[in-house]
Amino acid sequence: MTSDPKIPPQSQDSMPADEYPMEPSPDYRPRHPGTGKLKGQVALVTGGDSGIGRAVAVLYAREGANLAIAYLDEHEDAEETKRLVEEEGGEALLIPGDLGQKAQAEDAVAKTVERFGQLDILVNNAAQQFLDKGLEDLDEETLRRTMDSNVMSYFFCTQAALPHLKEGASIICTTSVNAYKGNAALVAYSTTRGASLAFARSMSSALVDRGIRVNAVAPGPIWTPFIPGSMPPERVEDFGSGTPMGRAGQPWEVATAYLFLASSDGSYYTGQCLHPNGGKIVNA
Incomplete structure (x- = not known):
């Protein structure tokens, strides 16, 4: 069982937001001993400084991987994630x-391959979220910023990674429950998550003959910096x-899906999406 800590009102004035001021702190710690599922592999996790990305990085390190952690500018969170990965032996x-x-x-x-000599797993996870005031008031700058972060980065990182990915490699894209059910207050964000889902499914077909698996994870409401960074205190x-x-x-409850899809446990999965969302039934 997982405890249910009450979340008090709080907010931050930045996006991406930071993990270190959040109360209570998000729970990213893996629950089980590592068994070497990713031993000798190298993963690039975008948005890996905090939230789901941090939990994935720490779990991958426990399972034997070395990590490249790409992030925007949340340096304090990133340094803590680096420490946690190294604590796990990665x-x-x-x-x-x-x-x-x-x-x-x-x-x-390029920096990932230069440092580690290989790339085996790409986790396209970096994203930004802004609460909509209504489509009429959605300004072009915010819309383009959301698209660049949540869609274009997935294209650009995958394009750059493909020459280095060999048979058996894995690409995992973060999407959202909102790509399936929609969200009237997050139209722009939900649209980008629909795009990331379609990207994963399309790339799975494009790369299956090369032995590269491409899948997605569609989290529901997860306690990450997204929440205080994009919502008013009363909604938090x-x-x-x-x-x-x-x-x-x-x-941590979401990171296990990324481990499954990256490891040989998920060897018969490509073009699929896993749904850690607390029980919301969606059309998969």
């Missing part, structure tokens, strides 16, 4: 920058209580 390379710019995505992949309070399970999910 090596960590921090790569700050805007992956919505193609040159930065190419640089992130008791976040996730409307799910069938009655609580928000924690990052």
